[in-house]
Amino acid sequence: MQGLETAHLQCPCCWETIEVVADCSVAEQEYVEDCSVCCRPIVITLVCHDGELVELSGRSEDE
Ligand SMILES: [Zn+2]
Numbered sequence: 001m002q003g004l005e006t007a008h009l010q011c012p013c014c015w016e017t018i019e020v021v022a023d024c025s026v027a028e029q030e031y032v033e034d035c036s037v038c039c040r041p042i043v044i045t046l047v048c049h050d051g052e053l054v055e056l057s058g059r060s061e062d063e
Contacts, residue, residue, distance in 0.1 A: 005053045012060040014038035022056060026055035032061060 003025035008017050016037040023029070027048055030039045040060070047055035 003051050007029060007053055007056050009042075009044065009056055009058045011035045011040075011042060012058055013040040019054070020044060022046050022048070022053050024051045024053055047053070 003023055005022045007020055007022050009020050010017050013035060014026050016035070018036050020033060023046075025048075026046075028046070030043060030045050033044055034040065035042055042052055042058045043061050045055070045057045045059075046053070
């Protein structure tokens with residue numbers, strides 16, 4: 001599974017730390033993933049460089 005990295009992100013809704021799988025075959029992407037704790041959608045922004053995770057941030061979809 002090349003390009004996949006497991007990373008941790010704090011949920012902007014419940015503040016729990018959740019595990020996300022980042023697909024680093026794409027340089028920059030934004031997608032929505034449901035929090036595994038509170039099930040609310042989180043907009044995840046992912047930046048990768050040369051297949052390595054550079055930046056990972058999450059924000060609430062409501063804002
Ligand atoms: Zn949550």
